Amino acid sequence: MSEIVELLDSSAIALDHESADWREAVRFAGSLLEKSAACSEQYTQSMIENAERNGPYIVVAPGFAFAHARPSEAVHRTAMSWVRLKSPVEFGHAKNDPVTLVVALAANDDSAHTRAMQQLAKVLGLPKKRAALDQAATPEEVLDILGHSPKAQQTINQTNHGVATTQSGSTRDHQAQGTTNKILTVCGNGLGTSLFLKNTLEQVLEHWGWGSYITVEATDTISAKGKAKEADLILTSGEIARTLGDPGIPVKVIENFTSMTELDAVLRDSYDV
Numbered sequence: 001m002s003e004i005v006e007l008l009d010s011s012a013i014a015l016d017h018e019s020a021d022w023r024e025a026v027r028f029a030g031s032l033l034e035k036s037a038a039c040s041e042q043y044t045q046s047m048i049e050n051a052e053r054n055g056p057y058i059v060v061a062p063g064f065a066f067a068h069a070r071p072s073e074a075v076h077r078t079a080m081s082w083v084r085l086k087s088p089v090e091f092g093h094a095k096n097d098p099v100t101l102v103v104a105l106a107a108n109d110d111s112a113h114t115r116a117m118q119q120l121a122k123v124l125g126l127p128k129k130r131a132a133l134d135q136a137a138t139p140e141e142v143l144d145i146l147g148h149s150p151k152a153q154q155t156i157n158q159t160n161h162g163v164a165t166t167q168s169g170s171t172r173d174h175q176a177q178g179t180t181n182k183i184l185t186v187c188g189n190g191l192g193t194s195l196f197l198k199n200t201l202e203q204v205l206e207h208w209g210w211g212s213y214i215t216v217e218a219t220d221t222i223s224a225k226g227k228a229k230e231a232d233l234i235l236t237s238g239e240i241a242r243t244l245g246d247p248g249i250p251v252k253v254i255e256n257f258t259s260m261t262e263l264d265a266v267l268r269d270s271y272d273v
Contacts (some may be wrong), residue, residue: 002147003116004080004123012036012081013139019083022056022091022099023048026067029083029104038079039106043069047104051091054188055239059093060196060257061124067104068192075108080116082142084134094238095255100134107191117195119146125200125258182215186224186236186244194218196257197235204263233270235263 012032019025030044046069051058059065081104088098103120107113123129123146136142185201187194198218205211219227221243224234228247236244238253252266 002119003113004119005143005147007078007113007116008080008082008143008146009036010139010143012038012079013142014082015084015136015139015142016086017083018086019089022051022065022089025065025083025085025089025099025102026051026104029067029081029102032081032083033079033104033106036079036081038075038077040074040076043072043074043106046070046072046074050188054243055237056091056093056097057187057237057239058193059091059096059099060193060237061259062096062256063088063098063100064096064124064258065091065099065102066192066196067102068107068189070189071107071191075106078105078107078113080105080113082139084136105192113191114195117192118199121196121199121258122203125260180230180232181213182217182231184224184227184231184234185216185218186221186234186240187218188240188243189220191218191220193237193257194220197254197263200258200260201235201263201267204260204267207260208267235266 014028014032017028019028026048027044030047033039034041034044047067050069051067058067083102085100085102088100090097091099105113129145132145133142136145183201185194185197195218198216201216202211205214221240224244225247228234228249231249233250233252234244234247235252235254241251241253244251250270252270254262254266256262
């Protein structure tokens with residue numbers, strides 16, 4: 001069974017919900033988690049404050065916002081909620097607005113949800129899957145679509161994201177140039193949007209044959225500054241890039257965290273492929 005389905009109950013799925021603005025949309029997504037006893041109202045408020053503090057970096061792909069906050073005592077168990085909006089709302093993102101889908105995550109640790117995020121990133125990166133989710137008539141249909149997500153390699157082969165194959169021998173060439181062979185993906189909390197970016201990046205690296213040569217670590221803004229000296233570059237959103245300032249290594253802004261094509265182009269530029 002898909003890990004997404006294990007964390008997402010049908011009672012936490014709302015289709016064609018009307019929200020006046022992004023705060024109301026996130027608050028409603030949080031209320032579904034509250035009703036399922038996954039968290040308290042305090043965590044819902046933390047998700048809103050996270051977006052207010054860090055900006056609309058949670059809008060990780062066109063039309064999609066991933067609401068979350070740091071693990072805390074306000075989280076009782078790891079779970080997700082799914083809200084498809086009847087009318088799109090603006091979060092303030094320059095490229096990915098307006099938003100029609102808000103997924104909220106309550107995580108009581110830094111690892112239980114990792115596999116689910118990996119699967120969700122792959123599903124939302126597939127136009128046909130996203131279209132099916134946008135048209136699903138019932139929560140059960142949403143769960144059925146999510147529960148039958150393709151494996152990583154099938155995803156790459158079937159969708160042909162515009163990612164060209166690179167011989168693994170190129171990896172040895174760039175290793176000789178003194179790089180660390182580590183990339184940081186960064187978000188405000190290190191457990192939500194950074195995982196989306198990490199998972200998409202790892203798909204590209206595996207397709208190139210570089211998966212065993214380059215390590216990808218998802219982390220938060222504070223930790224990223226200390227870990228920068230260990231890495232070749234940082235991948236993140238525009239909002240988080242401004243928060244980081246100059247960490248001493250290149251910082252690349254990614255608009256669509258589910259786009260293998262965009263990540264492919266950034267890697268080619270960064271490693272002179």
